[in-house]
Amino acid sequence: MDSDTLQAFQNELICSICMNYFIDPVTIDCGHSFCRPCLRLCWEEGRAPMCCPECREISAKCDFNTNAALKKLASLARQTRPQNINNSHSICVLHKETKELFCEADKRLLCGPCSESPEHMAHSHSPIGWAAEECREKLIKKMNSLWKINQETQNNLSQETSKFRSLADVRNVSARADLAQMQKPQPVNPELTSWRITGVLDMLNNFRVDNALSTEMTPCYISLSEDVRRVIFGDDHRSAPMDPQGVESFAVWGAQAFTSGRHYWEVDVTHSSTWILGVCRDSTTADTNIVIDSDETFLLISSKRSNRYSLSTISPPLIQHVQRPLGRVGVFLDYDNGSVSFFDVSKGSLIYDFPPSSFSSPLRPFFCFGCK
Template sequence: MDSDTLEAFQSELTCSICMNCFLDPITIDCGHSFCRPCLSLCWEEGQSPRNCPECRGIEERPHFQTNIVLKSLASLARQARADHDHSSEEQICVTHQEAKGLFCEADQTLLCGPCSERPEHAAHSHSPIHKAAEESREKFLKRMSSLWKMREEMQLILNQEAKKTRSFKKYVTLRKVMIKFEYQRRHPLLQEEKKPHLEALKKEAKEICLQLKESVFRMTQYIERLREMYRELTEMCHKPDTELLQAMGNVLEMTYLAQMQTPQPVNPELTCWPVAGILDTLNNFRVDNVLTQTTIHHLSLDDASVMSGDDPQGMSRQLDGGESFVAWGAQAFTSGRHYWELDVTHFSNWILGVSKDILTSDTIIRINYEEAFLLFSEKVNDQYSLFTNSPPLVQFVKRPLGKIGVFLDYDNGALSFYDVSRGSLIHSFLPSSISSPLKPFLCLRSPR
């Protein structure tokens, strides 16, 4: 192939972003083609909507299939360029004065023909340099795909970590109010007892906020590191065959080590400080046998999907599905103060509290999510989440492992949950207007 023809051939197979031969080329909806890594970096760094770098047309789809024909032609173009520049790129074996045209993958070295037949190399697999280089580019592309996926996943985790930080700060503010309310409700003369509790909460919350801030910083730095490694691998793929082969081992090892050093998110958890004498006080309002029992195969909470707004896992809390043991009050409370305890020792997924209306059929129970005061526990990927509804709120406290106490102060419109074994407050729904009868409710959910 003469120089003019080669130049024209190369021009048609050149990415307009990096000005190199196509690497894993994709053709977008407007008909223009680019290296996948180039377009990924271009769109990742740019503003929405996504535009074609050439015609500026808007592209709706974020993902495209590899253009196999262009990929094959680009490989031929690289080989043609290598053959054309052979005299300047070849490496001569000092011993045999022959070009090193073979690559030994076992030793990661370039060899001439006679060297490949020597005892130390004879048992190894050898490939022509261009073939070995194209195979190495494929390995790089697979590693790049893995890096890009990790970057996207880490970005989601970072977003969740930032959201978790905001939620935690709001939660701490609310918890201070709950603690003050708890002591005030017990007796105005006990106000001095709340000060050590509030001071401990302030100190612990400050430490956790610092951990969350550092976590966000580490994740941001890691995402940037993955992006730079992706860019470096892209540049490496465009290197001449011999340079690519000689650097391959070190580069792949570097990226592998980086992938093993993924920063982990912080799971903030405040200490549940015991409230002295609280259980003795609550037992003055104790009621027994508040629940009737039945087994239901389907549980539905109206509008349950809104709970995703404060979900640390970023996933919709659709509670339909799975068999559930459900119990609710045969009689509703319409006044007074009432306290009862429920045992969740052997369950990781459960819901308890009070509800206004409970509608049942042979296989379905339905309660109105907005007219209930509920505490949820759910286990996802070995991570426990504790949260409440109305409004959705993650509870950043230790998960109770035994009995949970429920105290309904109907006349003041307040409901509180307690960790019986620790004698501590889990959460309080602060005073609000209640005008409807409320029934105790318990759901022990089987894993799906």
């Protein structure tokens, strides 16, 4: 075999990712071959879809059997390639000969005379190339084991993430409300337990907005319709005709409007039993007398009727059967994903998460609190 042909043959045994002879080679759907560890790392960084690093063809599966023939040829090529003898560590200082043997007991490289010395005579020795192949096989087995553990961990994490998201799913809220009705409660507002979500506040604080609300308070008169679909407030009593539920209040708008990104802020509701908190379309801030309906308005409302407190939302109109928060309420706006959520800060629990929407206008924080 001439040198050019030999070189071409050896090139076919080289992984195009690491540019070394194949280690545990696999051949994917398109016919190209790579080291299994190289391919896994490449696909792990790229996530989906899984494409061939050479031709970019999408692969239908992510795991393949070892190409045994290619593995054997690559192993022979490694063992027969010239060794680097210029390294001073490869020359025995005592005998001035190349260290070509590996001592299994001491895990050391030895020259021929050293392997026959009394110190090493009883130990098992093997050629460096063969020993290197053995070590590679052991390493590959450990890597495969770690890879399986990593995949199991990722699957478990995905399941836990799905469980967390289900806690913020409005369908769960509806299911809990239906369950409360099935239990035939007494004529009082049913109150369901809110569970603490571990780590949720730490996560939300990564998106905290300081001074989200303006320091200017506007006196107004607020009224909530019976069907919990509209909120009317203005600068005098006449602007809020639904007198039975009317409350003298103060309104505070956000210091800025949001058009993208994730934002979290908290509001203290300790000193007010009647309040409205959330985000509204920015254009509503220019009106003196405003009717807030369900058009890009996401509000959580605390109200008192017949000496009973309740929480409700506008869109969709829904009474929240959870305990009214007595401290701070957190608001999380994920503009890009169309999400608005409310949290009871003292309990670290979710109050309500609006169904996903598509925002088209700037949204500005809003807070209105009553005098009684």
